[in-house]
Amino acid sequence: xxxxxxxxxxxxxxxxxxxxxxxxxxxxxxxxxxxxxxxxxxxxxxxxxxxxxxxxxxxxxxxxxxxxxxxxxxxxxxxxxxxxxxxxxxxxxxxxxxxxxxxxxxxxxxxxxxxxxxxxxxxxxxxxxxxxxxxxxxxxxxxxxxxxxxxxxxxxxxx
Amino acid sequence: xxxxxxxxxxxxxxxxxxxxxxxxxxxxxxxxxxxxxxxxxxxxxxxxxxxxxxxxxxxxxxxxxxxxxxxxxxxxxxxxxxxxxxxxxxxxxxxxxxxxxxxxxxxxxxxxxxxxxxxx
Numbered sequence: 001x002x003x004x005x006x007x008x009x010x011x012x013x014x015x016x017x018x019x020x021x022x023x024x025x026x027x028x029x030x031x032x033x034x035x036x037x038x039x040x041x042x043x044x045x046x047x048x049x050x051x052x053x054x055x056x057x058x059x060x061x062x063x064x065x066x067x068x069x070x071x072x073x074x075x076x077x078x079x080x081x082x083x084x085x086x087x088x089x090x091x092x093x094x095x096x097x098x099x100x101x102x103x104x105x106x107x108x109x110x111x112x113x114x115x116x117x118x119x120x121x122x123x124x125x126x127x128x129x130x131x132x133x134x135x136x137x138x139x140x141x142x143x144x145x146x147x148x149x150x151x152x153x154x155x156x157x158x159x
Numbered sequence: 160x161x162x163x164x165x166x167x168x169x170x171x172x173x174x175x176x177x178x179x180x181x182x183x184x185x186x187x188x189x190x191x192x193x194x195x196x197x198x199x200x201x202x203x204x205x206x207x208x209x210x211x212x213x214x215x216x217x218x219x220x221x222x223x224x225x226x227x228x229x230x231x232x233x234x235x236x237x238x239x240x241x242x243x244x245x246x247x248x249x250x251x252x253x254x255x256x257x258x259x260x261x262x263x264x265x266x267x268x269x270x271x272x273x274x275x276x277x278x279x
Contacts, residue, residue, distance in 0.1 A: 117218075118192075122197065
């Protein structure tokens with residue numbers, strides 16, 4: 001490869017992990033499978049246990065939200081040296097009031113979902129708590145995209 | 160205390176995880192709402208719950224909880240037992256109610272494992 005070839009690839013990113021999960025709607029029996037798989041793969045990268053746990057919980061809450069509210073969707077996870085990035089994309093009903101949805105205790109979940117142990121209004125607050133950055137874009141009737149990032153400490157520094 | 164001590168104190172039936180009975184546990188949490196369990200991460204090793212579905216096991220897996228106790232004689236299903244067994248989680252069933260189960264374990268030395276400043 002000569003110098004001009006190198007200039008063709010300035011934005012190439014070195015992914016340590018790149019995953020895509022299809023989440024099925026209203027399938028409570030299988031909900032959590034994607035999160036379980038991600039946790040195992042993050043452990044395989046030998047990341048600090050507390051970072052793996054934070055990522056797993058944030059992912060799990062996002063996955064459950066997708067099953068409950070969004071009629072399923074797609075979760076894309078990438079890991080680089082600097083961060084874990086989880087993107088949740090759905091074509092569900094959208095979130096009319098994001099500020100309200102972020103309030104601890106606020107929930108629109110059905111009685112059935114509450115009986116499953118969810119719908120305590122802690123999903124989005126938990127996702128915010130366990131990620132270093134969360135962005136939510138939502139349009140009613142079109143869908144929602146949630147992007148969560150967890151920053152990874154540079155190697156050699158304590159997490 | 161060990162998980163074996165938890166089992167003895169609650170007069171509980173073990174459903175899976177015999178190989179892990181001698182693992183040490185120091186803290187526990189009790190709730191039927193999994194999102195509440197997920198809200199407070201602080202090395203809780205034991206989860207007591209009256210809820211009985213596969214998401215209880217998933218929650219335990221995410222949280223690194225190593226022992227789940229079903230109170231009020233709730234019966235775990237076969238797929239829950241298989242999932243827990245694969246993850247190395249001990250499942251116990253007790254006839255005690257939530258309040259009594261928590262009280263018995265608290266008295267025996269388990270605490271919440273939570274940083275109270277954070278809760279205030």
